[in-house]
Amino acid sequence: MSRLNSFRELEHLRERLINQRKSITTTVMVCGGTGCQASQSRKVIDALQNELSKQRLEGQIRLCVTGCHGFCEQGPVMIIEPDNLFYCHLTAEDVLDIVSQTLIKGKVIQRLLYTDPVSGKKIEKVANIPFYQMQDRQILSQNLMVDPCSIEDYIVAGGYSALAKVLKGTSPEEVVKDINDSVLRGRGGGGFPTGRKWAECREAPGKEKYVICNADEGDPGAYMDRCVLEGNPHLVIEGMMIGAWAVGANKGYVYVRNEYPLAVEHTRVAVNQAREMGLLGNNILGSALSFDIDIARGGGAFVCGESTALMASIEGKVGEPRAKDVHAVVDGLFHKPTVLNNVETWANVPFIMLKGPSWFSTKGTARSKGTKILALTGQIKNTGLVEVEMGTPINTILHDIGGGSVSGKQIKAVQIGGPSGGCLPSSKFDLPIDYDILTEAGSMVGSGGMVVLDENSCMVDVAKYFLTFLQDESCGKCLPCRVGIDRMLEIVNEITEGKGKLGQLELLEDLADTVSQTSLCGLGKTAPNPVLTTLQYFRDEYETHIREKRCPAGVCKALIKYYIDPEKCTGCGVCMRGCPQKAITGVKKELILSIQPCVRNAEFAEVNANLKRLE
C-alpha cells in the first residue's frame, strides 16, 4: 500500500480498484461478525474459500467476509449479489452445493432459504424479507459492502470521500454548522446535540484537543456499537477525522470494550491501514489536518461508559466520574478540551457531510432526526439489529420487523435503554422511537437496547436484575448511588422472596427519588428508572408478590415450590439426572424419589412431567 498524498491520488486509487474488480460477476458476502462466528461461520468461510480456489473461480466470484448483517438469529448467513439471494443457517457441508448449484448454475437451493415465521413461506431475496424490508439501513447497509479488514473495500464503496470533500473546501466552522443543522444527537444515551458539543469544544481555549470514540458498550443487551466498529471500522475513523478537523484536534482515542475481541482487532487493523496510506498522520491527503488515533481497551466497568469516567480510564486511572461543573469540551482528557461521541454518532458524520445536513434532518421527528440502530432481543422471533427511521412506532418494530413473541404469548413489556432506561407496557407500544417522547414516558432511547418481555417474565425480577447489575457496577464514589441502590435492592429482594411488606413500595419510590436527584453521575441519576417504570406500569405484580406471596410469571425462585406427584411419577429418573443441585434422590424405577430444599428451577419443572409446580 502506498501513501496517498493528495485528493487526486485517493480518487485514482478508487478508480483503479473499481477497474480491477470489473471481472467479478458475483459477490458472496458471508457474515464474520461475533454472532455468526458463534454459529460457526468460520467453518463455512474456510470451506468456501477452499472450494472457490479449487475450482479456480476466484477471478469471477469474490468472497467477502463482512461484519454483522444484523440478523444474528439466522446465522451463519450469506448474501449473494447481484441476485440479492439470502441463505441462512449454513454449515460447511452446504458449501459444495452453493458453489456447484447456485454460483455456477444460478439455481436457488430451497433448503437454505429463509422461512418467514409469520407467513411460513420461503423467501429468496433479502429485499423481500420483512425483517429487512421495514428497516431504513443507512449505517448497517454499509456493513454488507465491506470486509472490515480491507481498506480497499471501504474505498471502493466510496470511503473517505466525505473526508476528502471536507478537507478540500469546508472550513471547520462550516463543518460544525452542518452538523448543527443536521440536528444529529448523541446516539450513546443522552441525546445531546452533537453540533453544540463540537462548537463548544472548537471555541474552548487551548491548542491541544482530543476526540474520543466511546465504544465501551456496557449496556447489557445492546450491541450495535460492536457491530458497527467490528463491521466497518473505517467509517468510524472517517467520522472521527472529520470531527478532529472541525474542533481542531490532533489526537483521537477509540475506547473499546475488551469483551469485544473482534472489534478491538478490526479497529487495530483499520488504524494501521489508514496510517500506512497516510490517511492518519501528518498533513492528511496533503491538507492542513494532522491527526492520529490510539486504541484504549476498556476494563469491563459499566461506569466507564460515562464520559468523565471513560477519560479517567484512558488516563490509566480508576474509572470514577467527576462532577461536571466544567464540561469535558473545556476540561476533558488530560485536562484538555475533548469531544466524546458514541460509535453510532461518529458513523453518521461521513453521511451527513457527503449528503448534506438536510438529507439527514428530513428523516425522523421534530427533535429526533436520522435513523437509530436498535438491538432487538429477548422473547421475540426475529432477534437482531434493526435500523429504523427515528419516529418509527414501537409496535412496528415488535410486530412487523420482530415478527411478534417467540412463545406466541402476548408481549407484556419492552425494556428500552438498558439499565438507565425503563420498561414500557403494551399500552405504550404506539409511542415512536424519539428521545424526548420516550424520556417523558419514563424510559429512554439510550443506546438502543430493546429487550422484549412476554408473559413468562416477571417485572419485579427485571427490576431486581437491573438493581443487582447497577449495585455491582456502581463505582462507589458517591454515597447516594453506592448505598441507595443497595437499599433499593434489599427491598426488592425481600419482595421477590415473599418477605415484602405493604408500604415498602412507597419507600422504594422515595429512595428512587433521592438516588436520582443526588447522585454524581448518569449511572446513579438514572439507576432508579427500571424500578420506577415497573412500579408505574406493573404495580399489580409487586402487590401480588407482597400480598399473595406469589410470582405470577413463576420466575422468583423463593416463591415456587415443587413436589412429586406419586400418581404421575414413573420413576424414570430424568428429573434426578437433571437437577443441578442433586436435590432429588431415590432409586430408578422404584418410585421413591424425594425432593429436598434446593435452588428452585422453573425451567426444570417445565421439562419434567413428573414434577408439578405449586404456586
Place this chain on the structure above:
Amino acid sequence: MSQRSIEVILQGRRSQPQQLIEVLQDIQQDYGYLAEQHLKTVASALGVPEIEVYRVASFYKAFRLKPAGKIVITLCLGTACHVRSAHLLLDEAIGELGVRQGEVTPDGLFSIETVNCLGACALGPIVKENEVYHHHMTPAKLRKLIEAIKHREMGGN
C-alpha cells in the same frame, strides 16, 4: 498465544502512567492473570505507586488477581440472556463443578466467570468455553458441554 516477557510488554511504555491499563491488559492476556510480582514490576516501571496499581487492577472486572482454571466457563448474564433464563445456567455450572463464580475447581481444570454482556445478545443465552462461543444454551446443553470437556481433558492426560 505466545507469552511475551514483562520486559517486552513494557517496551516503549516506561514512565508513562497513562499506559497502566493497557500494560495490565497485555500481561493478563499473556499470563492469564496478574501476579503480585507483575503489579510491583509495573508500578516501578511506569512510575505509579503500588497502591494505585492494585486499585486499578482490583477495580476493573477484566483483571484477575489469581490464576484461572485451564478451561474458563464464562456465562453471559446480560439482560437479553437473563430474560432467556441465563441464571439457570449459573446454577447448573455451580452445581456441576462445585465452585462459585470467580473460583477454580481443585484440579485446576475449570473456573466459572460471569460477564455482563458479550454482544451476541440475539443468540442468548451465551456461554463461552475459553474463546469459543456456545449459543442458545440450556442447563442440559451446558451439562453435556461440561461432561464433554471433562472427557476430552481427562482422556488427553
